[in-house]
Amino acid sequence: MIKIYNTLSKQKEEFKPLKQGEVKMYVCGMTVYDLCHLGHARVLVIFDLIHRWFKENNYAVTYVRNITDIDDKIINKSVEQKITFNELTEHYIDEMNIDIQALNVLSPSHEPKATEHISSMITMIQTLVDKGFAYQAENKDVYYAVDKFAGYGKLSGKSLKDLQAGNRVDIDKNKRNVFDFVLWKSAKKNEPAWQSPWGKGRPGWHIECSAMSNKILGHHFDIHGGGQDLQFPHHENEIAQSEATNDCQMANYWIHNGFVKVDNEKMSKSLGNFFTIRSILELYDGEVVRFFILKAHYRSPLNYSDQHLDDARQGLTRLYLTIRDITKSANSVIDWNNSYAKKFKAALDDDFNSAEALSVLFDLSNEINKKNSDTLKVLLINLANILGLLYQNPENFLQGKDGLISDSDINTMIKKRNVAKQNRNYNEADAIREQLLSQGIILEDTEKGTIWRKK
Secondary structure (H helix, E strand, O other), X not given: OOEEEEOXXXXXXXXXXXXXXXXXXXXXXXXXXXXXXXXXXXXHHHHHHHHHHHHHOOOEEEEEEEEEOOOHHHHHHHHHHOOOHHHHHHHHHHHHHHHHHHOOXXXXXXXXXXXXXXXXXXXXXXXXXXXXXXXXXXXXXXXXXXXXXXXXXXXXXXXHHHHHHOOOOOOOOOOOOXXXXXXXXXXXXXXXXXXXXXXXXEEOHHHHHHHHHHHHHOOOEEEEEEEHHHHHHHHHHHHXXXXXXXXXXXXXXXXXXXXXXXXXXXOOOOOOOOOEHHHHHOOOOHHHHHHHHHOOOOOOOEEEOHHHHHHHHHHHHHHHHHOXXXXXXXXXXXXXXXXXXXXXXXXXXXXXOHHHHHHHHHHHHHHHHHHXXXXXXXXXXXXXXXXXXXXXXXXXXXXXXXXOOOHHHHHHHHHHHHHHHHOOOHHHHHHHHHHHHHOOEEEEEEOOEEEEEEO
């Protein structure tokens, strides 16, 4: 039985799908105007884990992760770079996919682009206008009237009354209420625009996700997810739009992953502690980054530091060392009656607790190191694969491919060290070991000879 912390109800609930054996899930994806950052990596990895766990439990999963390919930031950057917005977004979609592959994230069932669903957005806006939930202002923009929707604030717990009491929003004379939000922006000179009943223009950000989820998953679906930063106003506004349009609940479960912090401060460009996935991948294997993200429960803050990434690398290295000499081929069959498998399942069933699931893997690793059981090694690999881990050849991970010294040079130095040891020239042998260690190469003397791995 899978339990999910539902942001809407503020408690853990047993997952009950709308249709037996099926899961329909929508997650807010990337706005493609720049390289993806660590916050994006957390969204990608966490909902990939959720996707994998439902599949492992034999659910037919329809997973939608959208791409926002039109908004103010995209337009501004395309103007700045003197290219079309399409050229800009296609470039950053390609870059995003490089990061996704490095993090071992499975493809979603659907990855719609906002610009592919303009007609659906126009239809939804027209319905909202016809039903009295939206209006066209003097500036020709179309706004959602938040005070017309009785349930506004039910996700975030922010009532309009409380919002107005603490109002710091700049006054916009075009709006009837300061918290009304734009559904359709009238065309501006040299900006991309589409024809609509309200004149040429483009959609607001919030309507994009409502229209795409509605089009692909229907009026009412199981799970909506995204980063905690989207809870208000984006997801709150999605609910207002979708439920006013369709006269039914939008999603039964809302899942939000926590913030990413850097040395205990919220990551932000303004603070200068902003890290792209690409910059981290220059120093760490993508699997290490994935491991680091999964070490924390998805709802807790994720604190980035070089030390925490180094710790993640050491932890993953420990697991790979456990399976390094496996002689039995791994398979996908898991004995769920095994005590370790039971604990692993219990962890992920309890609100996708990846931190506890990893703890089980390390307990299993300790058992393997005592017994050297290939059967248990296979179990370790299969369980880790559910988390998207231990999918590489152990030697490829442990030895890496990006060092300053080549594999052939390392092997040559190992041979020289072996000769020195045979000649009882232990000072030279130790010097070679230290020389390699200074370049991040650790030697291990085994019964089968000397093997090496990256530090």
